[in-house]
Amino acid sequence: MADLRLRRSVLYMPGSNQRALDKAKTLPADSLILDLEDAVAPEAKDLAREQVCAAVKGGGYGDREIVIRVNAPQTPWGEEDLKAAIEARPDAILMPKVSSTAVLEAIANRLEALDAPEDIDVWAMIETPAAILNIQHIAKAGSTVPGCRLTCFVLGTNDLAKDTWAQLVKGRAPMMPWIMFALAAARANGLTILDGVFNDIEDVEGCREECRQSRDLGFDGKTLIHPSQIEPANTCFAPSGEEVARARKVIEAFDLPENAKRGAIKVDGRMYERQHIGMARRAVSWHEAIAAKGT
Template identity: 45%
Template sequence: MDPRARPFRSVLYIPGSKERALEKAKTLPVDAIIFDLEDAVAVEEKPAARDLLAETLKAGGYGARFKIVRVNGFDTEWGRDDVAALRSVGADAILLPKVETTAQLDALGEAAPGVPLWAMMETPRGILNAYALAAHPRLEGFVMGTNDLAKELGCRFRPDRLPLMTSLSQCLLAARAEGIVAVDGVYNAFKDEDGLKAECEQGRDLGFDGKTLIHPAQVAIANAAFAPTEAEIDLARRQIAAFEEAEKAGQGVAVVDGRIVENLHIVTARETLAKAAAIAELEGE
């Protein structure tokens, strides 16, 4: 199945060590959850968090939400044990932090046969190798780790994210070239709704599939920003209808709202309607 055939508007991080948060996530209107065993879990809690998360995922209850487990890196003492414990408990994907080489993905793939792989893109070397990583046969998604990336670059945080734009665009290009999911980084000021909305709209304008989130209060804004609007859905329907009428008349183009509509616009229009239908199905479950 095409990994982009389902919505990834909102992708919420949940600490694997927090039982209440794991339970609450079952009720949140998110498209996907990243169950985090890495940054969100203290060193002394990592083995217990691993066991708790394994039991939680075995028990189920997350419905149609896409379940991603972020394990610790294989350069730590916990990474391989994380994968061994979580590879067969119902996770939809395993997310590896700080991916820089295809060899890292090979190692993860060998440790988790049959499980789709995702990669955190959060280091300069990883960004420079984005296309090679996206082309890996087991990889199905990129997650932008913008906090770590900004730290590595030594750049300043700006509302327009200009210092990160090259990295964001390079990963997005690689993802689209290979047809994998690309999810934007987090917005740290979780109480700043206007700032979050602006950054979500920027990410959507760039072409990202959705946004990673750090707090449930951010979910509604992300869901709205990365879903087709009613105007976009209406335009898509009218473009398709007009183009079909033009084809019946032996013409290769149509005109809608004073603009030329060609086959390439119809491809986009059909994708818009398919995404809207997938969101409606997900929200109806």
């Protein structure tokens, strides 16, 4: 897991705000989504496209992963967004309203027609009831649709609430079946999956609590809407010192010659099966990647 990519904190930055684009270069977020869609008013779409693409071309973002969220292809701005994003060469392009494999097939065809560099991935917003109902097919598209490039799901919980009338309550019980269905589909198909945003930017502890929930559920990280949410996300998605120490003990115990053929062993009073070795190695690799990053 030497090439582990951290996506604990994935911060949306409005493309129409030049100060925000500049400030993002100094923030300790793992990834940045430079937004041309929801965060930008219709009259500012052209300006946002120009500023975001200039910012990506200009660089200065260090090792932060850079993603451009474009407008949907059927909108007046979608095609120009896609062309400009390809020219700017971010790490990935985030497509909104991916509700079926047809959307991914269409974007794959456009990327091929526009000679998009092969190192640009596609991320998919999962934010409609139709997307949840089609989630298994959408997740499989990464391996079944030629040229699909799909690597990541991003949950759009606000849009899901809008379309279903579900309430955005503490603990998110109304959404939990959809959340876990999307997460299972992502894991079954080797995709990264990021949780939706926490809306109350003044409630840092509430954000921290939801980040803990996200990590417990199995997400890779959380999308954010304000810099104050970066620290809770980075902290909650990092394994604790106790977890890392326990993981190393488990790995070391299974590596002992006398345990080479055992399917299960006891470490500090707890039973561990061989399947736990992978979980332990993941925790250690995660810890080492965070230590190397220094945030």
